[in-house]
Amino acid sequence: MNCTKCKTKAVIDLPRHNAAFCRPCFTTYVHDQTAYAIKHARMFGPDDRILVAVSGGKDSLALWDVLLKLGYKADALYVDLGIPGYSAKSHEKVERFADTVARPKGATLHTHTVQEEEGAGIKELSNLVHRPTCATCGTIKRYQFNRTAVEQDYDVMATGHNLDDEAARLLGNVLHWQEEYLDKQSPTLPASVEGFAKKVKPLYRLSERELAAYAVLNKIDYIVEECPMAKGSKMLLYKEALNRLETDSPGTKHRFYFGFLDKQALRQGSGQAGATAPQSMAEKDRASLHPCNTCGQPTTGEICSYCKMMARAKVGK
Amino acid sequence: MKGPKKARDLLRELNLVVEAHLVIRGDELVTEDDLLTDGDQVEIRPVISGGSIEPQARGNGLWAIGKSGVALLQTHSLSPVANRLA
Numbered sequence: 001m002n003c004t005k006c007k008t009k010a011v012i013d014l015p016r017h018n019a020a021f022c023r024p025c026f027t028t029y030v031h032d033q034t035a036y037a038i039k040h041a042r043m044f045g046p047d048d049r050i051l052v053a054v055s056g057g058k059d060s061l062a063l064w065d066v067l068l069k070l071g072y073k074a075d076a077l078y079v080d081l082g083i084p085g086y087s088a089k090s091h092e093k094v095e096r097f098a099d100t101v102a103r104p105k106g107a108t109l110h111t112h113t114v115q116e117e118e119g120a121g122i123k124e125l126s127n128l129v130h131r132p133t134c135a136t137c138g139t140i141k142r143y144q145f146n147r148t149a150v151e152q153d154y155d156v157m158a159t160g161h162n163l164d165d166e167a168a169r170l171l172g173n174v175l176h177w178q179e180e181y182l183d184k185q186s187p188t189l190p191a192s193v194e195g196f197a198k199k200v201k202p203l204y205r206l207s208e209r210e211l212a213a214y215a216v217l218n219k220i221d222y223i224v225e226e227c228p229m230a231k232g233s234k235m236l237l238y239k240e241a242l243n244r245l246e247t248d249s250p251g252t253k254h255r256f257y258f259g260f261l262d263k264q265a266l267r268q269g270s271g272q273a274g275a276t277a278p279q280s281m282a283e284k285d286r287a288s289l290h291p292c293n294t295c296g297q298p299t300t301g302e303i304c305s306y307c308k309m310m311a312r313a314k315v316g317k
Numbered sequence: 318m319k320g321p322k323k324a325r326d327l328l329r330e331l332n333l334v335v336e337a338h339l340v341i342r343g344d345e346l347v348t349e350d351d352l353l354t355d356g357d358q359v360e361i362r363p364v365i366s367g368g369s370i371e372p373q374a375r376g377n378g379l380w381a382i383g384k385s386g387v388a389l390l391q392t393h394s395l396s397p398v399a400n401r402l403a
Contacts (some may be wrong), residue, residue, distance in 0.1 A: 001350045011346040057366055212339055213346055239365050243336040245392035
């Protein structure tokens with residue numbers, strides 16, 4: 001199998017594009033797809049300061065790598081969750097990448113340690129507040145990434161969500177008719193109210209397989225093992241179902257997610273006959289959010305979910 | 318199973334979905350059409366993130382191709398060998 005562009009031996013085939021690429025052409029493909037996503041979804045410009053959420057996994061490290069290689073000012077934040085046998089390893093991967101790739105390009109790695117600020121590791125915290133570990137983790141990460149982006153004046157926060165993540169999330173939302181979550185599936189979420197950072201997903205055009213291949217081909221040393229707390233995740237089930245469909249019918253994930261984005265844009269642009277034109281997410285946020293009484297971050301209640309959780313954790317100790 | 322065998326066929330015989338895995342020989346990616354021969358050791362690396370099931374159940378890890386068949390040498394959950402190859 002030869003490279004579609006330069007006809008040398010290919011190292012990866014992409015059935016959804018009816019193409020195959022050698023190492024250099026595949027790297028160019030990943031960079032081009034990311035650059036197109038950034039421009040098309042109006043994510044950020046060449047002078048903006050970007051905060052990348054990194055975990056030590058392939059997607060977030062590949063994102064940091066691509067943004068730096070495209071010449072963007074991209075720093076990163078790693079949240080150390082204190083998961084025995086896992087967090088130390090993922091932290092080591094992030095530090096190694098920062099030392100070998102990011103810091104030589106002038107980038108900064110911020111680290112937030114849950115044990116230090118929240119007073120316990122993620123498992124103990126989730127037990128104290130009687131919530132699933134993944135929900136506790138999500139609350140802490142969303143809060144700390146947003147807080148760092150806002151307090152340190154970053155223009156935008158970038159996450160490594162890829163095509164598979166977005167297609168699986170869409171499938172989950174549609175299967176359960178959670179229409180209220182569909183607005184949040186855009187690759188660019190605006191800084192709708194004071195205290196919220198703009199959030200973007202520059203890898204939404206690339207599949208997990210493509211990003212894993214990018215990491216291998218560019219010698220990005222990432223943590224292959226999954227988080228031990230995430231066993232039995234529904235998201236994994238949706239991804240596996242979509243991958244079976246994708247293998248038999250290449251392009252399924254792309255058509256599913258991009259078809260949704262096209263319809264969403266059409267609906268929000270024109271409004272449908274007989275239906276009220278949907279409010280934009282920013283308008284909805286402005287109508288429902290106000291500062292948390294404790295920390296000042298935007299919330300729908302009097303106290304945000306993070307502060308509520310921390311208060312419950314203190315009582316439980 | 319014996320070599321020579323296409324990477325695609327190896328994944329199929331292990332009941333693994335092509336879209337969810339990479340096949341790595343040494344530090345090189347192997348395309349679906351590439352032939353694996355007797356004596357090859359390949360890493361089958363899962364690409365899905367966002368949750369996990371037991372790696373053994375998904376055939377992930379380091380595999381050896383031989384005249385008498387294919388053998389799992391190491392899984393990713395115990396992965397010093399697989400990581401060294403990556």
